[in-house]
Amino acid sequence: MAEVAQTTAGRTRGMGELIDVEGKTTEIAPFGTTLAALAAERPEIVGLTADMGRYSDILPFRDAFPSRFFNVGMAEQDLIMIAAGLSKVGKIAYCTTYSVFITRRAYDFVAIACAHSKANVKIFAGMPGLVNGYGATHQATEDLNMMRGIADLTIIDPCDATELKQVVRAVADIPGTVYVRSLRGKVPVELNADYRFELGKAKVLREGSAVGIISCGYMSMRARDAADIAAGQGVDAAVLHVGTIKPFDRDGVVAFAAGFDRLIVAENHKTTGGLASLVVEALYDAGIMTPMIKIGLADSFFECGSQEYLEAKYEVDLPRFVRAILENR
Amino acid sequence: MITMKSRNHPPEHPDIAALKLRALNLRRLMLDMASGKGEGYIAQGLGIADCLAALYFHELRYDPAAPDWSDRDRFVLSTGHYAIAMYAVLAEAGYLPIRELASYGLNGSRLPMSTFDDTPGIEMVGGSLGHGLGQSVGMAIGLRLDGSSARVFNELSDGELQEGSTWEAAMGAATFKLDNLVAVIDCNGIQADGPVTVKIDPVADKFIAFGWEAVEIDGNDMQALVTALGNAREANGRPKAIVLRTLPGKGVPTLERRERAHFVRVANDEWDLLKTELETHHG
Numbered sequence: 001m002a003e004v005a006q007t008t009a010g011r012t013r014g015m016g017e018l019i020d021v022e023g024k025t026t027e028i029a030p031f032g033t034t035l036a037a038l039a040a041e042r043p044e045i046v047g048l049t050a051d052m053g054r055y056s057d058i059l060p061f062r063d064a065f066p067s068r069f070f071n072v073g074m075a076e077q078d079l080i081m082i083a084a085g086l087s088k089v090g091k092i093a094y095c096t097t098y099s100v101f102i103t104r105r106a107y108d109f110v111a112i113a114c115a116h117s118k119a120n121v122k123i124f125a126g127m128p129g130l131v132n133g134y135g136a137t138h139q140a141t142e143d144l145n146m147m148r149g150i151a152d153l154t155i156i157d158p159c160d161a162t163e164l165k166q167v168v169r170a171v172a173d174i175p176g177t178v179y180v181r182s183l184r185g186k187v188p189v190e191l192n193a194d195y196r197f198e199l200g201k202a203k204v205l206r207e208g209s210a211v212g213i214i215s216c217g218y219m220s221m222r223a224r225d226a227a228d229i230a231a232g233q234g235v236d237a238a239v240l241h242v243g244t245i246k247p248f249d250r251d252g253v254v255a256f257a258a259g260f261d262r263l264i265v266a267e268n269h270k271t272t273g274g275l276a277s278l279v280v281e282a283l284y285d286a287g288i289m290t291p292m293i294k295i296g297l298a299d300s301f302f303e304c305g306s307q308e309y310l311e312a313k314y315e316v317d318l319p320r321f322v323r324a325i326l327e328n329r
Numbered sequence: 330m331i332t333m334k335s336r337n338h339p340p341e342h343p344d345i346a347a348l349k350l351r352a353l354n355l356r357r358l359m360l361d362m363a364s365g366k367g368e369g370y371i372a373q374g375l376g377i378a379d380c381l382a383a384l385y386f387h388e389l390r391y392d393p394a395a396p397d398w399s400d401r402d403r404f405v406l407s408t409g410h411y412a413i414a415m416y417a418v419l420a421e422a423g424y425l426p427i428r429e430l431a432s433y434g435l436n437g438s439r440l441p442m443s444t445f446d447d448t449p450g451i452e453m454v455g456g457s458l459g460h461g462l463g464q465s466v467g468m469a470i471g472l473r474l475d476g477s478s479a480r481v482f483n484e485l486s487d488g489e490l491q492e493g494s495t496w497e498a499a500m501g502a503a504t505f506k507l508d509n510l511v512a513v514i515d516c517n518g519i520q521a522d523g524p525v526t527v528k529i530d531p532v533a534d535k536f537i538a539f540g541w542e543a544v545e546i547d548g549n550d551m552q553a554l555v556t557a558l559g560n561a562r563e564a565n566g567r568p569k570a571i572v573l574r575t576l577p578g579k580g581v582p583t584l585e586r587r588e589r590a591h592f593v594r595v596a597n598d599e600w601d602l603l604k605t606e607l608e609t610h611h612g
Contacts, residue, residue, distance in 0.1 A: 112457050
């Protein structure tokens with residue numbers, strides 16, 4: 001399934017595919033293919049979508065298990081209610097649509113029907129953050145902020161295809177409701193095959209001594225790319241990937257941060273209410289006041305446009321990342 | 330207390346008189362609970378008592394000794410504030426000790442004034458209205474996938490029909506051809522601010538237009554209830570809606586006449602009068 005991304009000039013990426021595919025090995029639809037494989041072993045798994053099957057990569061599961069797949073139409077509240085109901089009769093319900101529609105539209109249902117009831121509902125939320133060119137209606141730039149406010153909800157922001165595939169399997173055995181910021185289409189394979197996702201454990205992806213980068217989601221992939229470039233200019237940055245947003249690895253983050261006198265926090269999210277806020281809370285509580293650059297989005301709504309245009313405009317792209325490492329010298 | 334073990338299909342000929350006596354017992358228990366607390370959603374509880382008696386002592390299959398029996402019929406109470414009625418019927422059915430009802434609404438009780446799913450016999454966290462029908466759809470799909478003959482009964486209210494999520498679920502139920510799903514819709518004409526504020530009639534016609542079978546009955550008529558529930562057993566690919574026209578405070582004339590019936594507070598010395606009214610007016 002792995003292939004190297006096409007780099008032919010002018011070729012358009014699929015909607016929601018990351019810029020970072022350029023030059024990297026990728027896998028197509030790692031979420032759906034892994035779910036289909038897992039479901040062959042776990043008959044209690046069912047899959048649902050709210051008219052976003054194609055764009056959430058769940059179609060490999062539908063094709064393998066059509067009787068266990070339910071498309072509820074454009075009805076996100078219903079999606080979450082039905083998933084909760086299925087869990088109450090013993091199913092593990094994997095459901096998909098875009099992050100924005102889950103978080104903004106169906107919040108009460110995620111909180112009460114799922115999290116409060118410890119429902120075995122696994123939400124794979126497509127195109128979180130700025131990974132959508134359709135403007136603010138489609139950009140879940142505050143989803144971490146919203147979802148971390150729900151008690152008993154697990155939140156995972158995988159880095160790449162390697163981690164996402166492990167997460168698809170891991171969540172089946174994590175009790176209760178899980179919100180995963182999914183990656184779709186051609187997803188880069190960044191992490192080594194020996195990487196192991198562990199719930200609630202941040203992982204050092206790159207050793208370094210000059211700057212400590214704390215990041216989540218695909219920004220950890222970009223952090224490594226930026227660190228490699230900066231290393232060529234004499235600045236050696238370390239990268240700590242926070243794959244689990246909740247429960248947050250406070251001890252791991254504090255221990256990592258304590259080793260640096262300069263920090264960068266990077267996330268595909270607003271810099272308010274997400275990873276940066278979590279890191280600041282943890283460090284403050286530990287008495288650490290290290291200077292920090294936050295790479296992320298402002299408290300705003302964002303316009304339509306290509307991934308390249310948006311990420312450059314809002315200063316979350318690779319050049320901005322490299323600059324932050326070097327400026328932080 | 331008689332412990333029910335209703336694992337068999339309901340009898341062909343229901344004992345209407347016995348069911349009416351069950352409903353009276355439920356109303357007695359509710360008045361006891363409300364008088365202990367001094368307040369409560371008693372009017373709705375009295376209104377739905379006949380339906381709960383018909384369900385729990387005629388239609389539903391369950392086993393209070395095995396609350397997690399996988400093939401039990403599910404009764405999903407959406408209106409969490411009807412907790413007082415649920416606790417009464419769960420005690421009458423053997424899920425809860427009668428003596429525990431005295432803790433209704435008290436701090437630390439497992440019988441709070443709105444239902445939560447850690448109370449034995451409660452299938453869903455109620456209270457945030459608009460949750461019940463959708464979760465019932467999920468349960469019905471899952472039970473069918475497993476080849477279970479269990480059915481899902483969802484109680485929801487007329488005020489709750491104002492929640493858009495209810496209609497998302499209604500569309501889904503018809504789309505997925507859930508003939509193992511029965512909605513009992515308590516149309517008592519009241520909501521928190523007073524009389525139902527948004528025009529929701531005709532209710533049955535709306536469900537029919539959504540692809541359901543629907544019937545409207547007097548929700549305080551025991552014979553009509555068991556007949557409608559019997560008709561709803563038909564496995565014809567369509568979900569069933571039973572629209573109940575109920576009278577808030579039913580059985581206690583002082584409460585039947587009360588204008589602000591959504592949440593009732595009664596002076597300490599009036600409870601005995603209400604209990605006397607119930608004994609005088611039943612049947």
